[in-house]
Amino acid sequence: MTATRPCVLVTRALPQDIESRMRDMFDVRLNADDIPMAAGEIVAAASGADVIVPTVTDRFDAELIARLPETVRLLANFGVGVNHIDLAAATARGIVVTNTPDVLTDDTADIALSLMLAVPRRLVEGDRLVRSGAWQGWSPTFMVGRRLTGRRLGIIGMGRIGQAVARRALGFGMRVQYHNRQRLAVEVEHALDATWQEDLDVMLAETDVLSINCPYTPETRHLLDERRLNLLPRDAIVINTARGEIIDEAALARCLADGRLAGAGLDVYEREPAVEPALLALDNVVFAPHLGSATSESRSAMGEKVIANITGFLVRNDPPDCVDPQ
Numbered sequence: 001m002t003a004t005r006p007c008v009l010v011t012r013a014l015p016q017d018i019e020s021r022m023r024d025m026f027d028v029r030l031n032a033d034d035i036p037m038a039a040g041e042i043v044a045a046a047s048g049a050d051v052i053v054p055t056v057t058d059r060f061d062a063e064l065i066a067r068l069p070e071t072v073r074l075l076a077n078f079g080v081g082v083n084h085i086d087l088a089a090a091t092a093r094g095i096v097v098t099n100t101p102d103v104l105t106d107d108t109a110d111i112a113l114s115l116m117l118a119v120p121r122r123l124v125e126g127d128r129l130v131r132s133g134a135w136q137g138w139s140p141t142f143m144v145g146r147r148l149t150g151r152r153l154g155i156i157g158m159g160r161i162g163q164a165v166a167r168r169a170l171g172f173g174m175r176v177q178y179h180n181r182q183r184l185a186v187e188v189e190h191a192l193d194a195t196w197q198e199d200l201d202v203m204l205a206e207t208d209v210l211s212i213n214c215p216y217t218p219e220t221r222h223l224l225d226e227r228r229l230n231l232l233p234r235d236a237i238v239i240n241t242a243r244g245e246i247i248d249e250a251a252l253a254r255c256l257a258d259g260r261l262a263g264a265g266l267d268v269y270e271r272e273p274a275v276e277p278a279l280l281a282l283d284n285v286v287f288a289p290h291l292g293s294a295t296s297e298s299r300s301a302m303g304e305k306v307i308a309n310i311t312g313f314l315v316r317n318d319p320p321d322c323v324d325p326q
């Protein structure tokens with residue numbers, strides 16, 4: 001590291017332990033109010049900074065990247081998804097991008113499973129009824145849902161989080177199939193008892209519970225469009241803990257409203273924090289406010305990764321979690 005302390009701009013409030021470690025190590029500019037910063041504010045606050053720590057709520061498009069001060073050499077993202085950063089523009093400017101993989105895998109998979117259980121067992125609907133005081137008591141035909149055991153889970157994207165979802169689903173007795181650009185090693189498939197489906201359309205037709213776990217890229221935008229959603233059986237449910245843009249939300253709302261799908265559990269949205277109004281009107285959708293990595297354990301570990309990436313970059317020019325610009 002240089003003799004003078006590196007200057008680091010952090011765009012959102014981070015866990016206290018992480019902010020205090022950053023204060024000790026860097027000349028850090030924190031966002032105490034935690035209000036998302038506009039592009040112009042980021043450019044002004046980054047004056048003289050070596051590193052910016054953005055999150056998913058910032059949009060580092062080519063225009064903003066072109067306006068960043070020359071001093072900025074690293075975008076050390078707090079989060080694993082980097083779809084909000086134009087990687088090609090960063091690379092062209094000689095700016096390195098890092099992220100925080102691994103440490104949030106289990107917690108994100110837990111949210112996927114929580115939604116997978118909450119939707120068919122009607123947990124949120126039940127919670128609302130009990131709170132309203134309108135519950136009339138147990139009956140054999142009351143609020144009957146569907147079980148997970150024995151149902152066919154289709155996972156799109158079998159990276160770390162997809163595999164963690166598969167491991168959990170095995171414990172619920174689900175039958176796991178997956179669609180991924182590359183087939184997993186046979187040993188991994190065996191360990192997860194998972195079957196590869198090269199053709200996404202074929203997998204969808206044979207899926208009861210669909211879990212979306214792939215990254216959002218230009219290729220995966222609206223991967224689940226109306227045509228593909230219609231391939232799912234009518235009693236299927238859709239779980240999305242990846243990025244909202246992977247599903248055409250308006251088409252999903254139409255399918256759910258018409259009974260072409262049984263339900264959905266969503267943690268992410270196309271235009272966060274806005275949610276498609278047609279979805280909000282439906283009872284068969286359970287909403288979570290982008291909680292995948294929202295545990296104190298994950299958030300601290302993500303902060304530690306950010307610090308390791310900054311020091312790795314500044315000391316050795318070799319940050320541990322460098323994002324491939326491809």
Ligand code: DGY
Binds near residue numbers: 078081104293
């Ligand atoms: C992630 O790490 O990508 C989470 O979705 C928050 O950005």
